[in-house]
Amino acid sequence: MTAQQADLGDCPNCGATVPTGQLLIEYEAESGGGVWAECPDCSKVVDPQR
Numbered sequence: 559m560t561a562q563q564a565d566l567g568d569c570p571n572c573g574a575t576v577p578t579g580q581l582l583i584e585y586e587a588e589s590g591g592g593v594w595a596e597c598p599d600c601s602k603v604v605d606p607q608r
């Protein structure tokens with residue numbers, strides 16, 4: 559068992575799970591920030607949703 563997140567979330571475009579290895583950019587925002595990552599399935603740069 560691990561407390562670490564194994565993935566960034568789900569691709570909003572195709573619904574695939576986006577693993578942490580696909581991370582491109584982390585950004586800060588008033589709402590708490592987020593990440594941009596390349597989806598392993600559709601190859602688009604997306605903001606993964608949990």
Ligand SMILES: [Zn+2]
Nearest residue numbers: 569572597600
């Ligand atoms: Zn996708």
